[in-house]
Each structure stands twice: as structure tokens, then as C-alpha cells.
Amino acid sequence: MPPATVPPSALADTERGSFSPPTCRPVPAAQAAAAIKVYGRGETAVRALDGIDLEFAAGQFTAIMGPSGSGKSTLLHCLAGLDRLTTGETYIGEVALSRLSDYQLTLLRRQRVGFIFQSLNLVPTLDALENIMLPLAIAGGKPGPGVVDGVVRMTGLADRLHHRPSELSGGQQQRVAAARALVSRPEIIFADEPTGNLDSRSGGELLAFLRRAVDELGQTIVMVTHDALAASHADRVIFLADGRVASEMRSPTADAVLDAVRAPGGRIASGDL
Numbered sequence: 100m101p102p103a104t105v106p107p108s109a110l111a112d113t114e115r116g117s118f119s120p121p122t123c124r125p126v127p128a129a130q131a132a133a134a135i136k137v138y139g140r141g142e143t144a145v146r147a148l149d150g151i152d153l154e155f156a157a158g159q160f161t162a163i164m165g166p167s168g169s170g171k172s173t174l175l176h177c178l179a180g181l182d183r184l185t186t187g188e189t190y191i192g193e194v195a196l197s198r199l200s201d202y203q204l205t206l207l208r209r210q211r212v213g214f215i216f217q218s219l220n221l222v223p224t225l226d227a228l229e230n231i232m233l234p235l236a237i238a239g240g241k242p243g244p245g246v247v248d249g250v251v252r253m254t255g256l257a258d259r260l261h262h263r264p265s266e267l268s269g270g271q272q273q274r275v276a277a278a279r280a281l282v283s284r285p286e287i288i289f290a291d292e293p294t295g296n297l298d299s300r301s302g303g304e305l306l307a308f309l310r311r312a313v314d315e316l317g318q319t320i321v322m323v324t325h326d327a328l329a330a331s332h333a334d335r336v337i338f339l340a341d342g343r344v345a346s347e348m349r350s351p352t353a354d355a356v357l358d359a360v361r362a363p364g365g366r367i368a369s370g371d372l
């Protein structure tokens with residue numbers, strides 16, 4: 100499908116009869132617009148997302164941080180089409196997710212979205228390469244020329260490709276899971292605490308891999324993390340608090356993220372790190 104060039108917000112302007120000229124800005128890889136998510140009803144209702152407007156540019160690596168309960172996972176799940184908003188809209192490319200049936204949502208996730216979660220979901224009876232190739236095998240697709248070689252080279256696991264997950268370290272398994280998310284070249288990858296269970300060396304290797312996927316393959320990644328060092332690998336950090344965007348930082352360094360987190364009355368309680 101050729102990339103669309105008119106963002107949904109511009110379409111909305113046109114529909115309202117405004118005469119603002121169409122922009123040539125490329126459509127973001129994902130967007131949230133006035134996103135509200137309420138769990139439960141009445142007195143026990145929880146407003147997990149309280150009016151979030153965000154765009155995630157294609158080819159960028161974004162980290163989402165915030166205290167426990169600030170809405171990070173809910174935002175990630177609603178952006179990725181794993182959960183539905185109460186009101187507002189999320190988009191993958193130009194597609195408004197609220198307009199899709201559950202079946203269409205499943206297809207969209209399969210065809211256009213990659214996931215890296217803490218629970219790796221590697222198939223124990225398949226070796227690393229077979230696990231990496233599994234989504235393509237299921238979709239019946241073929242990778243572009245050189246894509247598999249490129250992704251495998253970036254994982255640094257070329258000599259481990261015929262080992263089963265139980266024969267790999269936790270860090271190696273997580274890189275297999277990341278390569279599996281990457282090999283079908285999804286428009287966007289959502290990662291939920293991908294370094295959460297890893298020691299710092301393995302975590303660093305995974306983050307370097309994700310960074311290379313952005314720099315060398317133009318991949319778009321949105322990653323929830325509690326870790327300032329992990330966030331410093333991103334191009335941009337979004338800080339959530341109470342279901343809202345509290346602030347954001349471009350070109351973050353680990354020290355700058357830590358300062359933001361630890362500032363008095365700061366965006367994130369330091370005890371959350």
C-alpha cells in the first residue's frame with residue numbers, strides 16, 4: 100500500500116469545511132487523539148487514560164515512562180489494537196482502530212504491528228531461526244531480499260540460530276523475540292518492558308539491537324520502560340502521570356532522564372525506578 104500523505108487530523112479539517120491547505124507531512128506511524136480509557140463503572144471506575152494526544156513519527160524510537168498505574172501499558176495496548184479506548188481514537192498509519200471489527204483488528208496486528216513483551220512466547224520445540232521465521236511462515240509471506248540476513252546479523256546470534264530457546268540465555272532469547280518482531284518489517288513495534296527480566300549486559304545488547312533496527316532499517320519502535328538507561332536509547336521520552344502526558348524529552352541522556360524522574364515534584368516517583 101503506498102504511504103498516505105494526509106494525516107487524519109487534516110481529513111477532519113476538510114470535513115469541517117476549513118480551507119487549511121493539505122500538509123505534505125507524512126502520516127505518523129501511530130497516533131492517539133483525545134484518548135480516554137475508563138475501566139469499570141460508577142464509583143469504582145478508573146480513568147487509566149485521561150485525554151492523550153500523541154503522534155509517533157515513522158522511523159523514530161520512543162520510550163514511555165511514568166509511575167506504576169500512570170497508564171503506560173493501557174496506552175501501549177490501545178495504540179497496538181490489543182484493547183479499545185472508551186472515547187477518542189488511536190491510529191496505526193492512517194487506519195482508525197475504533198472503526199475496525201475484532202477480526203479486522205487481528206489482521207491489522209498480524210500484518211502491520213510487531214510486539215516484544217516480557218513473556219517471550221518462543222516456541223520451545225523450534226530453534227532460534229525457526230522462531231524468528233514463524234510469523235512469516237504463518238502469514239505465508241516472504242521477507243524482502245537480505246532482510247533475514249540483516250536482522251540475524253544485528254542480533255549477534257548467527258552462531259546460535261540452531262539452538263532451541265532452552266539452550267539460550269535470557270538475553271539471547273529476548274533478542275530472538277525481538278528479531279521475530281522485526282523480520283516481517285512491521286510498520287511499528289510495541290515493546291513492553293523488554294529489558295525487565297534481563298541483566299544489564301543483556302539489556303544493553305537488546306537495546307543496541309533495537310537502536311540499530313531504527314537507524315539501519317528505519318523501524319519505528321514504541322517502548323514502555325522504567326529504566327532511565329533504556330529510555331536513553333530512544334529518540335524521545337514521553338512521561339505519563341495520572342493518565343496524561345506530563346512532559347516529554349528529545350534526544351534523552353540517561354542522566355537527563357534520571358534528573359527528570361528525580362526532580363522534586365518530578366514527573367515520576369524515584370521509588371518507581
Ligand code: ADP
Nearest residue numbers: 138145147165166167168169170171172173174
Ligand atoms: P502502568 O502500565 O503505568 O503501570 P496501567 O496502564 O497498567 O499503568 O494502569 C493504569 C490504571 O488503570 C491503574 O490504576 C490500573 O490499576 C488500572 N487498570 C489497568 N488495567 C485494568 C483493568 N483491566 N481493569 C481495571 N483497572 C485497570
